[in-house]
Amino acid sequence: MKHLLLILCGLTIASTVFAQSDFCGAANTSFKAGESITFKVYYNLGKMFVGAGEATFSTSLEKYAGHDVYHVVGDGKTFRTYDWIFKVRDRYESYIDTATMRPLRFIRNVNEGGYKISQNVVFNNEASTATNEKGAVFKMPPCVQDVISAIYYARNIDFSKYKPNDKIPFAMFLDNEVYNIYIRYIGKEEVSTKFGKFRAIKFKPLLVKGTIFEGGESMTVWVSDDGNKVPLRVDSPISVGSIKVDMVGYKNLRYNFTSLISKR
Numbered sequence: 001m002k003h004l005l006l007i008l009c010g011l012t013i014a015s016t017v018f019a020q021s022d023f024c025g026a027a028n029t030s031f032k033a034g035e036s037i038t039f040k041v042y043y044n045l046g047k048m049f050v051g052a053g054e055a056t057f058s059t060s061l062e063k064y065a066g067h068d069v070y071h072v073v074g075d076g077k078t079f080r081t082y083d084w085i086f087k088v089r090d091r092y093e094s095y096i097d098t099a100t101m102r103p104l105r106f107i108r109n110v111n112e113g114g115y116k117i118s119q120n121v122v123f124n125n126e127a128s129t130a131t132n133e134k135g136a137v138f139k140m141p142p143c144v145q146d147v148i149s150a151i152y153y154a155r156n157i158d159f160s161k162y163k164p165n166d167k168i169p170f171a172m173f174l175d176n177e178v179y180n181i182y183i184r185y186i187g188k189e190e191v192s193t194k195f196g197k198f199r200a201i202k203f204k205p206l207l208v209k210g211t212i213f214e215g216g217e218s219m220t221v222w223v224s225d226d227g228n229k230v231p232l233r234v235d236s237p238i239s240v241g242s243i244k245v246d247m248v249g250y251k252n253l254r255y256n257f258t259s260l261i262s263k264r
Contacts (some may be wrong), residue, residue, distance in 0.1 A: 026101055030155040030229050031254050033061035033070065037230060038249035040194065044242040053078040053088060054248075057151070062095070064104055069095045072148050086113045094148035100125070101153045106146035106173075121146065121173070130173055141178060144171045155229040159185075159201055181205065191222045193233045194246040196263040199225040200232055227255040 036058040042049035055076035062071045074092040078085075093107040103123050110117040120133040128140045145153055150172055162168065164187040172179050186202040200222035219236040223229050230253070234245040250257075 026153065026156050028070075028098065028101055028152075028156055029254075030227060031059060031152060032252065033059050034252040035059045035254070036249075036251040037247060039231070039245050040248045042244040042246070044244070049244050051079065052082050055090075057148075059152070061098075064095045067104060068098045069104060070098055070152065071095055072152060074148060088112050092148050094146050094152075096149045096152060097125075101149070101156065102143065103146045103149035106148065119175075123173075132176060136176070138173070138176060138178075140173060141171045144173050144178060147172060147174050159229075186220075188225055189222075190261065191233055194264065195232075195248055197261040198222070198232055199259040199261060201225050201229075224257065224259040226257065226259040228253050228257065228259075230257075 036056060038054060038056045040051055041053045041055070043052040053076065055074060057072065057074045060071045060073075062069055064071070072094045074090075076088065076090040076092075078088040089111045091107075091109045093105075094103050095105040096103055102125050104125075105123065106119070106121040108117060108119040118133070122131045123129075123140070123144075123146075124131070128142060128144075130138045130140050130144075132138070150170070154170075162185045164185060166185045167182045168185065169180060169182045172181070182205070184204045186204060188199070188201055191198055191200040191202075201224075203221045203223075205219055205221065219234065221231065222233045223231050230247060230250065231245075232247050234243075236243055
């Protein structure tokens with residue numbers, strides 16, 4: 001499945017609500033170094049969903065440019081049985097300042113069917129700029145995030161501040177562009193996934209129409225209604241068919257998984 005990990009990054013970002021005004025200086029209260037979360041991507045073939053690939057996001061505590069950082073790595077791949085159709089091996093990395101939860105560096109290495117992308121972006125948060133691997137400098141809005149850091153920053157937002165149908169805007173830098181989009185908070189409900197049944201928080205992100213996704217609010221996302229705010233399930237139509245993404249494994253969560261009602 002093309003753009004497997006980028007889809008997953010977008011999906012997990014979509015799974016968390018955050019206001020632009022909230023995006024400076026929040027403390028991390030939702031995850032810890034050593035956490036690992038695995039997702040499985042299912043592609044709709046007629047009336048059945050077939051497992052096509054998976055992605056794992058992991059965190060470690062390191063030093064970067066004199067800062068204590070969370071080094072977050074996202075690895076995505078198609079299963080070997082699908083490699084002959086379209087082989088994907090993607091890796092995304094973000095170095096996030098533990099004091100501010102803002103990105104200092106973003107790395108993207110993509111190999112999709114032989115098409116390769118390599119990006120390396122350094123953020124200067126004091127100057128509100130981003131410099132890419134070619135030395136080009138881009139002016140950033142205050143408190144911009146990359147595609148990975150946004151996931152982990154957003155998991156620390158206080159959801160109790162929002163009511164159903166609230167639209168919350170945010171800015172993200174990817175592929176040398178700043179994207180200004182929003183999330184619509186839907187509410188809370190129970191959701192059954194491949195892993196089990198959960199109490200969840202539900203959202204719909206505004207998507208920019210492209211080669212993979214339809215535009216508008218066609219994607220639906222659920223995250224755990226507990227201190228961890230782990231993405232649980234994503235449903236979305238794509239250009240051909242539809243996909244379902246489920247959390248299928250985790251290690252070293254910061255809190256007990258209290259939103260889990262029953263496990264399969």
